[in-house]
Amino acid sequence: MPxxxxxxxxxxADALRxxxxxxQIRDVKIGIYDIDxxxxxxxxxxxxFLSALKxxxxxxxxxxGWDVANKxxxxxxxxxxQRGYADAxxxxxxxxWRELPFEANTLLVQGEIVGRLEGLxxxxxxxxxxxxxxDMGFSAFAGFEYEFLVLEDSxxxxxxxxxxxxRPMGTGGFGYSVLRNSVNTEFYEGLMALCHTMxxxxxxxxxxxxxxxxxxxxxxxxxxxxSDDAALFKTFVKxxxxxxxxxxxxxxxxxxxxxGQGGHIHVSLQDKAGRNVFHDAAQPQxxxxxxxxxxxxLLHHMPAITALAAPTINSxxxxxxxxxxxxxxxxxxxxxxxxxxxxxxxxxxxxxxxxLPGADCNPYLALASCxxxxxxxxxxxxxxxxxxTTNGYLLDVPPEQHLPRTLWxxxxxxxxxxxxxxxxxxxxVEHFALTREWEARQFQASVTDWELNRYFEII
Numbered sequence: 001m002p003x004x005x006x007x008x009x010x011x012x013a014d015a016l017r018x019x020x021x022x023x024q025i026r027d028v029k030i031g032i033y034d035i036d037x038x039x040x041x042x043x044x045x046x047x048x049f050l051s052a053l054k055x056x057x058x059x060x061x062x063x064x065g066w067d068v069a070n071k072x073x074x075x076x077x078x079x080x081x082q083r084g085y086a087d088a089x090x091x092x093x094x095x096x097w098r099e100l101p102f103e104a105n106t107l108l109v110q111g112e113i114v115g116r117l118e119g120l121x122x123x124x125x126x127x128x129x130x131x132x133x134x135d136m137g138f139s140a141f142a143g144f145e146y147e148f149l150v151l152e153d154s155x156x157x158x159x160x161x162x163x164x165x166x167r168p169m170g171t172g173g174f175g176y177s178v179l180r181n182s183v184n185t186e187f188y189e190g191l192m193a194l195c196h197t198m199x200x201x202x203x204x205x206x207x208x209x210x211x212x213x214x215x216x217x218x219x220x221x222x223x224x225x226x227s228d229d230a231a232l233f234k235t236f237v238k239x240x241x242x243x244x245x246x247x248x249x250x251x252x253x254x255x256x257x258x259x260g261q262g263g264h265i266h267v268s269l270q271d272k273a274g275r276n277v278f279h280d281a282a283q284p285q286x287x288x289x290x291x292x293x294x295x296x297x298l299l300h301h302m303p304a305i306t307a308l309a310a311p312t313i314n315s316x317x318x319x320x321x322x323x324x325x326x327x328x329x330x331x332x333x334x335x336x337x338x339x340x341x342x343x344x345x346x347x348x349x350x351x352x353x354x355x356l357p358g359a360d361c362n363p364y365l366a367l368a369s370c371x372x373x374x375x376x377x378x379x380x381x382x383x384x385x386x387x388x389t390t391n392g393y394l395l396d397v398p399p400e401q402h403l404p405r406t407l408w409x410x411x412x413x414x415x416x417x418x419x420x421x422x423x424x425x426x427x428x429v430e431h432f433a434l435t436r437e438w439e440a441r442q443f444q445a446s447v448t449d450w451e452l453n454r455y456f457e458i459i
Contacts, residue, residue, distance in 0.1 A: 012095035013053050016109070019097075020046055025105055031235075032090060032111045033122050034063050035435055036311065037362030039235045049109070053094060056114070058087030064113075064120050064431070067438065075434050078117060078427060089115035096228060101197040102243060108198075110228065119427035122364035123227070129368045129423060130223055133375055138269040138277065140371055143203070143220035144230040146359050147261040149212050149249040150187060150241060158247060168212025169246065175209040187244060191216075194240050200229035210258045220266065223367060230263075230363035252310070252358030253317035260318030260325050261359040265367055266343070267374070268351040269294070279350035285333050286344050295331050295340055295352060296384035297377015298370060299401070302329040302339060302356065304417035305369035306403050307410035307436050309357040313443045316406055318358050321393040326356055329401045330392045331384060337392035339403075356403070365432070372423035407443075411436035 020028070028049040031041040040063055044052065051057075065079035066072050073080065096110040113121035133140055150169040151158070158166065169187065170180045181188050188205065195202050195218075204217040216237075218229050234250055241248035253260045269277050269290070280288035310316060318325045326339030333342045341353040352374070357366040376382075388395065404410035411433040414420060421429045 016053070016094040016097055017050065019107070020050070023105055025107060027106060029100060029103070029106060029108045030090075030092070030111055031108055032059060032063065032113065033231055033362070033364065035120070035122065035362065035365075035432060036068050037122065037231055037234070037364065038068060039231065049092075052090075053092050056089050056091050059090050059111075059113075060085055061088040061117055063088065064117060067435070067442070071442075073435060073438050075438055076431055077434075078120065078431055088113050088117045098198045098200075098232065101194055102239065119425045120431050122362050122368075123224075125424055125428055126224060126227055126364045126368040126371075128425065129371050129375070132423070133269070133371060136375065136379065137272055138375070139272075140223040141220055141268050141270065142223045142226040142367055143218055143266040144226060144233075144363060145215060145217045145262070145264040145266070146230070146233065146250065147208050147213060147215045147259075147263075148237065148359055149251075149254050149261065150214060151212055151247045151249065153247055154245045155242060155247050168210075170207070171211050173209045173211070174207055175213075177207040180207045181205075187241070187246065190240055190244065191237065194236060195233065198232060198236060200233055208259075213258070213261075223267075223371065227363045227367050234359075234363075250359040252312065252315045252360045256317070259323050262318075262325060262355065263357040263359040263361050263363070263366065265354045265357060265363075265370060266351050267354060267367070267370060276347050276350055278352065279345070279347045281347075285342070286346075286350050287333070287342055288350075290378055291342065291350070291352065292384055293378040293380075293382055294374035295342060295377070296382035297375065297380065298340055298352070298354065298373045299329045299331060299384055300377060300382055301369075301373035301417065301419060303400070303403055303410075303413045304420050305373055305414065306356065307407065307414045307433065308365045308369040309354075309361050310407070310410060311362065311365075311436065311439075312360050313407055313439060315358050315360055319356075319403065319405075325358070326392070327403055328392065328395070328397045329403060330388050330395070330397065332388040332392065335388055335392065337390075338388050342387070368424060369420070372420065376419055376423060406440070407436050408440040411440070 027043045030044050031039045033039055061079045062085050090111040091114045093110045098108045100106045100108050112123050118124050152167040152169055169184055174180055201219050202216045203219050208215045237248045271277050278288055278291035279286050319327055330338040331340035332338045339356045343351050354370045404413050415433045
């Protein structure tokens, strides 16, 4: 059975019931995130929703048994034909409700998997890491930055063209261009209004380098809320674009001639008194001993958590030298050529930027693994190497600091990490690694255009 709701959840449920009654809302949209960070869901009548708010409801566990193309995994243990694709239990999160700006008088409410498959739920993985952080005396805050592509083509048009001859929203590499954001106001204003209405406001939104490239920085929030916002942002930016007959893309690398698309995460920790434990005014650059331990843990475990920051075949097209994405586990102070950027600031702004994740990652899992690695560094009092003060791409680093170069290798590194099995859960690590192996196998069996062009006639 689903766990008993807390008093705060009961309060949120009562408030939500009042809203549904006052606005005479007939249907509620339910959303749950899968392993890849894709939102699945359905409409539910208000009567059914109120019943589920008390006791939960069932959702087919195929949600964790198929890939992004809805092809069934053949290698997983916790879900599959051998398990009969039974229902997984879902606990609704009344405090998570959001307005749906494109649907008249309709709310979106998130759910979390509990019970038998609770260990696989991405939001649950993060929640459990945060519970351990609390046991250590810390609360975590995060802010996500997303680089993404906007095209003037509809998704139907792109499919008909075989994703060739794409038309980005704007031409040239006009980073921070006021010209571009003044011409394309329909999309910009629509996006800012969407984020405001859905309570996921952006701190900044601008043109990135490259045609059709944008970057949005979401507000810093407690880690769970920040991840909810990030996952919703990715989902509903695509909705906005498609409603405008455009397409938004969060692939890590959409074209070999363009920069990749990052999903950087800014992280800080507070103690029980609300003080930023990464800041120590008496230390150089304000970097506290706890921030150094956190950085050390993140660097030490980064090869093992690469699969969570770079979860697709395409992710590794982005991780190449000189394209603003890291290839080794290094850190520096305000240095964007390394994977961990320590950002000096005040007692409210001192933080770490984790630069490995791509825009394609599941925000719950990328943040959970980042926090797990860093908190383990604090628990073990790890010491980082000297910070990099030059171009990190040009340094000759030891093999253990190199990041996996393929999704398959990243999955093996995750499977081999006792620390990540401890922090993220052994069932989750096993299942996630197997799904990445599946993804690698699907690619291995495919024949690409590159191979046809290179080998078809000549070889």
